[in-house]
Amino acid sequence: MMGPRQEAQPALFYEFSLEDHIPQYHLLRSIDRFVDLSGIRTYLADFYSHTGRPSVDPELLIRMLLVGYCFGIRSERRLCEEVHLNLAYRWFCRLDLSDRVPDHSTISKNRHGRFRDSELLRHLFETTVARCIEEGLVSGQRMAIDASLIEADANKQNSTPKEEWDPAQVNPADAPRAVREYLDTLDEAAFGAASQWTAARKGPAFFSYSDNYLIDTDHGVIVDVEATRSIRQAEVGSTKTMLKRVRARFDLHPERLIADTAYGTAPMLGWLVDRKIAPHIPVLDKSGRNDGTWTRADFE
Numbered sequence: 001m002m003g004p005r006q007e008a009q010p011a012l013f014y015e016f017s018l019e020d021h022i023p024q025y026h027l028l029r030s031i032d033r034f035v036d037l038s039g040i041r042t043y044l045a046d047f048y049s050h051t052g053r054p055s056v057d058p059e060l061l062i063r064m065l066l067v068g069y070c071f072g073i074r075s076e077r078r079l080c081e082e083v084h085l086n087l088a089y090r091w092f093c094r095l096d097l098s099d100r101v102p103d104h105s106t107i108s109k110n111r112h113g114r115f116r117d118s119e120l121l122r123h124l125f126e127t128t129v130a131r132c133i134e135e136g137l138v139s140g141q142r143m144a145i146d147a148s149l150i151e152a153d154a155n156k157q158n159s160t161p162k163e164e165w166d167p168a169q170v171n172p173a174d175a176p177r178a179v180r181e182y183l184d185t186l187d188e189a190a191f192g193a194a195s196q197w198t199a200a201r202k203g204p205a206f207f208s209y210s211d212n213y214l215i216d217t218d219h220g221v222i223v224d225v226e227a228t229r230s231i232r233q234a235e236v237g238s239t240k241t242m243l244k245r246v247r248a249r250f251d252l253h254p255e256r257l258i259a260d261t262a263y264g265t266a267p268m269l270g271w272l273v274d275r276k277i278a279p280h281i282p283v284l285d286k287s288g289r290n291d292g293t294w295t296r297a298d299f300e
Helices: 027-032 058-070 076-085 087-092 104-112 120-134 177-185 232-250 266-274
Strands: 142-151 196-198 206-216 221-229 256-258 278-280
Touching: 027 058, 027 087, 058 076, 058 087, 058 104, 058 120, 076 087, 076 104, 120 221, 120 232, 142 221, 142 232, 206 232, 221 232, 232 266, 266 278
Parallel strands: 142 256, 256 278
Antiparallel strands: 142 206, 196 206, 206 221
16 A cells, blocks of 8 residues: 655654764764864964954864865865755764854865964874874885876966066055965975966866875875975975975985886985985986987987
């Protein structure tokens, strides 16, 4: 016999537990077992006023950002919508059904404001690496380096021809934050983190950054990261920065470093050998030419 039509009827009271509705195998459950953000409030104490209205809990904002990173939600506006609708996201963010999700502008202002000023994300990253070292997942003996292209959020159609560009008409003080940061990096020809016009993927050119990773090969744990322009000089230079930083921060000094041919320049190889790091890197060989000029073999 066919049952009665299902119709939604609002109830005056509900007995509902988020804990009971999140599967035990859900990714966020696995992550939540190891996430410890209890020290965030102490770390950020000096960046909040002692008067005024209470702020949104910074741990909540970081948990929301973690949800976005884990599930590929790049838009902060959409992230707020997803956390509002998804029970698992609410559970991970410690939000009950009746709790209000912060506005997307709150995430943006904190991420570009006190989170950046305090270097909170770097602090959380290094805290995670320290935990991996403590648990024996990182030995620091064998490391690898590589870079990933990150497409910039830039409209290549919205541009000004070079001949019409007049720097005298641009006042950096009146420019938006993103423009000011871009102008500040232009003086750093190789190592600034400004976006770069590149055709590295052998297809149509686009604006991009390079995200450089230093990886401990024992269990594939990323021990440091550095953003640069998408040019070889900057990516190679970031290797030195990260190796120096992990030694100062964690006392990690690898015996071997693995990388591809882009890192096989004579200055880079010499720098590694001087520091007792064995390079497992193919030498960058430009003796062969494909542009019609003479090769090394053409000379006697």
